[in-house]
Amino acid sequence: MMKYTSQAVAKPYFIAAIGLFIAQVVFGLIMGLQYVMGDFLFPEIPFNVARMVHTNLLIIWLLFGFMGASYFMVPEESERELWSPKLAIVLFWIFLAASVLTILGYLLVPYASLA
Amino acid sequence: MGREFLEQPTITKVGIVIVVLGFIFNIGMTVLSGRKTVVSVVLLTGLVGLAVFFLFSFYNPDNLVLDKYFWWWVVHLWVEGVWELILGAILAFVLIKVTGVDREVIEKWLYLIIAMALITGVIGTGHHYFYIGTPEYWMWLGSIFGALEPIPFFMMTLFAFNMVSRRRREHPNQAAVLWALGTAVMAFLGAGVWGFMHTLAPVNYYTHGSQITAAHGHMAFYGAYVMIVLTIISYAMPILRGQGNAASAGAQRVEKWAFWLMTVSMVVITLALTGAGVLQIWLQRMAEEPMSFMATQDSITFFYWLREAAGLGFLIGLVLYVYSFFVGKATTPARSAA
Ligand code: HEM
Ligand SMILES: [Fe+2]
Numbered sequence: 001m002m003k004y005t006s007q008a009v010a011k012p013y014f015i016a017a018i019g020l021f022i023a024q025v026v027f028g029l030i031m032g033l034q035y036v037m038g039d040f041l042f043p044e045i046p047f048n049v050a051r052m053v054h055t056n057l058l059i060i061w062l063l064f065g066f067m068g069a070s071y072f073m074v075p076e077e078s079e080r081e082l083w084s085p086k087l088a089i090v091l092f093w094i095f096l097a098a099s100v101l102t103i104l105g106y107l108l109v110p111y112a113s114l115a
Numbered sequence: 116m117g118r119e120f121l122e123q124p125t126i127t128k129v130g131i132v133i134v135v136l137g138f139i140f141n142i143g144m145t146v147l148s149g150r151k152t153v154v155s156v157v158l159l160t161g162l163v164g165l166a167v168f169f170l171f172s173f174y175n176p177d178n179l180v181l182d183k184y185f186w187w188w189v190v191h192l193w194v195e196g197v198w199e200l201i202l203g204a205i206l207a208f209v210l211i212k213v214t215g216v217d218r219e220v221i222e223k224w225l226y227l228i229i230a231m232a233l234i235t236g237v238i239g240t241g242h243h244y245f246y247i248g249t250p251e252y253w254m255w256l257g258s259i260f261g262a263l264e265p266i267p268f269f270m271m272t273l274f275a276f277n278m279v280s281r282r283r284r285e286h287p288n289q290a291a292v293l294w295a296l297g298t299a300v301m302a303f304l305g306a307g308v309w310g311f312m313h314t315l316a317p318v319n320y321y322t323h324g325s326q327i328t329a330a331h332g333h334m335a336f337y338g339a340y341v342m343i344v345l346t347i348i349s350y351a352m353p354i355l356r357g358q359g360n361a362a363s364a365g366a367q368r369v370e371k372w373a374f375w376l377m378t379v380s381m382v383v384i385t386l387a388l389t390g391a392g393v394l395q396i397w398l399q400r401m402a403e404e405p406m407s408f409m410a411t412q413d414s415i416t417f418f419y420w421l422r423e424a425a426g427l428g429f430l431i432g433l434v435l436y437v438y439s440f441f442v443g444k445a446t447t448p449a450r451s452a453a
Pocket of ligand 1: 194195242243261264265302305307309322323325328332333335336339340
């Protein structure tokens with residue numbers, strides 16, 4: 001049983017983390033294959049792009065994980081509800097949208113015109 | 116821009132800062148107006164540090180030495196500094212819950228661990244300042260403090276196993292206990308042992324930017340940060356999903372299989388990359404007649420195939436992990452899984 005109902009905001013963060021984790025590993029496997037088969041998925045997903053997606057997804061989903069962990073732990077440690085569960089949910093969607101758009105940007109837009 | 120890990124376009128970076136600040140504000144208000152525990156204050160400190168050091172990703176000096184110098188303030192001071200506080204706090208929280216050991220005991224360990232992490236990790240940044248145009252004193256500082264950096268990770272291993280062996284109860288969520296112990300072991304191997312391997316300046320002279328670096332990066336990130344996130348998910352998800360304190364025995368069995376598949380695969384990935392790295396350094400950097408980069412790569416493909424095979428094993432483990440959430444959904448929660 002949850003001790004505080006606002007701990008529930010952790011759940012979408014954890015689910016997003018696992019989803020992005022899967023994507024991270026898939027891009028890792030693509031690169032692993034490119035190591036031994038140089039033209040695999042070229043020019044659709046060049047190595048440098050796959051690499052950027054792989055490492056950025058790692059950092060992003062770990063951040064989702066840390067945030068979910070904090071939202072779960074802190075109410076229980078502080079013995080009170082989260083200051084604003086609503087803010088937590090709003091930020092979740094902003095962060096998810098920004099992350100997905102950035103990754104799609106890496107994949108679809110030449111990096112030189114992105115940054 | 117264009118710097119590893121920090122490639123995000125400026126607009127995304129600004130977005131990240133806004134999200135992280137809002138998040139820290141929310142967490143901070145909760146911590147400051149409630150019961151303050153060592154766990155929550157250490158966690159909050161780590162999160163604030165994470166945000167502060169990310170700000171250096173906006174600073175993009177033209178001088179390549181300065182660029183690298185501050186790039187590490189994000190990358191190194193995250194994983195070998197403030198993130199260790201987050202790691203320690205999550206580990207302590209889960210251990211309090213699953214072992215029932217007194218909070219006071221666990222908090223003392225946490226204090227010692229984070230103190231050692233900061234004492235060694237901050238100046239340990241110097242292990243990235245060898246031969247790149249930074250002052251020479253970094254050779255000594257980076258080597259000495261880098262060599263001490265495994266200590267906090269080793270303490271985490273002692274901490275986790277000690278608390279579990281002194282447990283006051285059998286928590287029904289044994290999968291979470293396995294993840295917690297696994298984190299402690301794998302973080303020490305990946306960060307401590309594989310980090311120590313190339314942290315001394317004379318060694319780093321040969322190993323820098325080789326597959327040894329990749330081997331270490333993989334096991335350290337997986338062992339410390341992937342596994343601690345999977346630990347808290349393992350502990351929290353059954354509670355968040357209204358399954359009681361633990362998932363069903365069947366679901367936990369699948370989750371433990373996933374743990375072993377992913378972890379063993381990561382060990383094989385690391386060993387394969389280490390093999391590739393040793394050969395690479397030998398053929399390309401130490402041999403009497405050094406080979407070119409590409410010729411070297413062509414002669415170590417065996418290890419790359421091995422890594423890819425292990426990567427496939429890892430993916431299967433991950434799929435199994437996701438599947439574990441759908442096992443035994445309808446059955447009553449297990450109370451006494453051994
Ligand atoms: C969980 C903690 C750690 C993580 C996640 C981690 C991760 C990484 C990553 C990803 C890199 C490669 C960066 C790059 O050049 O692209 C790296 C480099 C390095 N790490 Fe760690 N590390 C951790 C802990 C440690 C520790 C404790 C030590 C020392 C004992 C260490 C020593 C080094 C050294 C010397 C390098 C530079 C390698 C080179 O010159 O190519 N690391 N680390
Ligand atoms: Fe470092």
